[in-house]
């Protein structure tokens with residue numbers, strides 16, 4: 001007796017990210033800003049399963065509120081799948097099953113992780129061999145954060161944030177993240193920063209955004225205390241202006257043992273740096289008892305990769 005063939009199914013996991021340091025320069029006519037980012041991939045993951053289908057379809061579930069995630073052609077992972085199909089000349093479709101753990105519109109690049117995972121999954125499913133460079137090229141067409149979700153680890157991103165070079169990081173960094181019920185729109189936060197720069201005294205955009213050498217040194221040394229001196233995010237002023245309620249948990253964290261606290265990317269998730277895993281656990285317990293939704297994560301972790309089974 002022959003058993004019916006099980007359709008092939010590829011499982012890829014991709015990480016969320018924090019911007020340990022983020023400097024924003026001037027804006028171009030296409031609406032994009034020059035940036036300098038020190039990215040770190042952290043242990044909060046998106047899982048994507050890809051299996052052959054007649055059309056391009058997606059289903060989304062997870063441990064976070066997924067109500068804001070489109071399940072049609074606007075879904076970034078589905079757009080990634082279509083790009084791979086076009087690139088490989090593949091004429092079938094795919095069903096993507098996404099299980100999300102990264103907060104939606106939270107500033108941790110969850111949609112970008114889904115897209116990176118879909119690129120890798122579809123390339124594997126259809127027997128393509130796009131390779132690191134081919135995948136990176138497609139990733140950059142999908143969004144500024146997508147190439148880093150492919151690469152993972154710790155890296156410096158310039159240009160739109162998509163021109164990457166790996167950064168050395170020793171050991172692990174323990175972070176507590178504080179999540180919000182409602183997300184922030186990335187373009188709106190960037191626009192608000194431009195507006196604040198034009199109207200207030202927060203200072204002008206840097207001519208050439210650059211990651212401070214102190215950040216790279218602290219990462220290389222595996223020294224969270226030194227890193228705390230340098231963590232910074234230019235989008236923070238805009239995110240806090242749009243969401244003043246974030247000031248309270250930031251202050252609470254800093255008085256409860258965090259070495260430093262910043263808004264992650266375009267927010268509203270907060271990233272709190274701690275000395276080690278034990279301190280992170282203590283901080284998380286304190287913040288949870290105060291009523292904040294918090295999670296302990298660590299970085300760096302690997303980028304999008306195929307999982308066994």
Ligand SMILES: C[C@](O)(CO)[C@H](O)COP(=O)(O)OP(=O)(O)OC[C@H]1O[C@@H](n2ccc(N)nc2=O)[C@H](O)[C@@H]1O
Pocket residue numbers: 019031032033034035037107109112142143144145146159160161186187190265266
């Ligand atoms: C805030 C960060 O998450 C930090 O890593 C990224 O800069 C945003 O990356 P992303 O969400 O992948 O961004 P995209 O989807 O490419 O762009 C969304 C919008 O964000 C703004 N954007 C994004 C990246 C960049 N360097 N400058 C920008 O001004 C633009 O308005 C753009 O239309």
Ligand SMILES: Nc1ncnc2c1ncn2[C@@H]1O[C@H](COP(=O)(O)OP(=O)(O)OP(=O)(O)O)[C@@H](O)[C@H]1O
Pocket residue numbers: 068069070074075076077103104105106107108109110111112114115145183184186265266267
């Ligand atoms: N697969 C996806 N997962 C989540 N959001 C998606 C996806 N595809 C499209 N989107 C849209 O993108 C928006 C931003 O989602 P995402 O969760 O990536 O935000 P983010 O983490 O703030 O992004 P970033 O930090 O890269 O700016 C969502 O509000 C949603 O409308």
